[in-house]
Amino acid sequence: MPVAPAGGDTPRGAAVRAVLPGLVTALVVAGACLALTAWVPVLPGLLLALLLGAGARAAGLLPAALDPGLAWTGRRVLRTGVVLLGLQLAVGDLLDLGAREVAVLLVTVAVTFAVTRWLGPRLGVGRTLSLLVATGFSICGAAAVAAMSPVADADEEDVATAVALVTLYGSLAIVAVPVLAGALGLSDRTAGLWAGMAVHEVAQVVAAAGAVSAAALSVAVVAKLARVVLLAPLVAGVGVARRRAGGPSTTGRRRAPLVPLFVVGFLAAVLVRSAGLVPDVVLPAVKPVTTLLLGAAMVALGSQIRVDRLIRTGARPLALGGVATVVALGVSLAGLLLIG
Template structure:
């Protein structure tokens, strides 16, 4: 007697099929709103905690300028994760702050920039600045591939070291769809080598007999963070400090076109971010440009700028706390060596190209 073939297992009905069979009504608009309310409330504890830590880091920087608020914020986040002291109830809010509040901080950064400040530099000096940014960015991308550093981390390092440090890393990270470990590594490298530059700039300026203007421009065109530029140029003279800040702001203005250009390239290459195509111009970049325009036309008085600066640091600091809590130290250590080398070479390129260009401009002038 031939045995009958085994029957194929019955296919389980899907949830919509079950709902249809049971004639379950579709959720009403009110029910959808009530369902979304707990999700919105779930971000509050973590978001408030991140803002509180960021505020403490900002107060620390005010009392001790040598301690950058953004670095302190991300370090505290990393330490909290490594020590397993992050409550589960904080997780949604910390993740939300690391993405959303980060963009708000970048937009606020634009309120501190005026196109008039950039025009205070001469054409030759602007050419050196643009050449330094372009060379540092492209050379870092090339070197990152040779060192086999991850593509995303290389892009973040290239952006942060060529433009404006942690704020530039933060601005590029959504477009690059960067992992939190990569963001943390790039921010740490910005702080490490920017701190080294604080010592190098005044020492070389004195040894080489640079004028105050040349030394200030050099600091503004090569040192990463605004606070680091202030520290490096301020150690030379007050005159060097004033021109250094202008040069640094001119670099920051280049943040929007750079991020937009990367977004265009990634979109044409079919890159996807969080399941969606990369936008040609990210919305927060548009907000950044609008903020610069608002500042340029004088809608933001000078007396308000310090408060805007504080709000910007608070927002970016909260984002750094959120990103830091998403970092796994073991994975970060595995990729650290090559990234450290990449950051060192990128800093050397920025400082060498900018100083060489400024000396050439001075000799021709």
């Protein structure tokens, strides 16, 4: 039988105790943000949670004891919230994108990926990092970076830099999209489609579109999932191209799943909802729980924006991430306005 460490603690118990302070803090701050939003509806709760997390990190108010729990919340709680979000949608919602809107989405992904990958080396950014940034910014953020990293034979530094850039620019997009959508007079549907087609992470899309309206959030999630589905063929295509070109082998390296498991869980939740397997009495309770979990994830993601680390990456990767974000936002908005 396994012997517990001295003091009667087990490895699992120690891990739980390490995670709890950050998790509880994120949940409490998120709950306060959502309560404030209920009192002052003009304040978007998810965005406020992200800004508080980022502000606390920048001000040095987060003790090191919170870091393990905040990191865990930013991954696990986020994915749980996204899966539960599927219970608010039915299959009909996922089929709601029109052919012209799908065409705009495909063009946005293709142009963002191609321009970023082409521009990176010309800015002095390594080809591997350029490929990771192109994948993360055109598809689904950190999950896409993780999926591409074995194919690209990327080292930990390049992966960490790409993820940091996704976090920074995706967080900026959370603020920019609702503000610009209002200034441009975009309809809720157009604003939601814009967020889903251009913002990097799933959670960032949820926060950006949720700051517009519930209707914008619904269509934004659909558009974002359509982008996520493109991850598998993109990674597979790059892998085939690199093998034909005699690129480095990834034999023996652990491959990340081509489609993140939480996306599979989201789709399963949609199917469960569509099949009528969720009692009507349960659905009203799911929504606030989902919002609270996503709010806690926003606090955690905000706390992971470390300006000092981003500064150490240098101006060139920062410039590449900025251009990739502008391209994604610009191409998708232009396409949506073009199709009316």
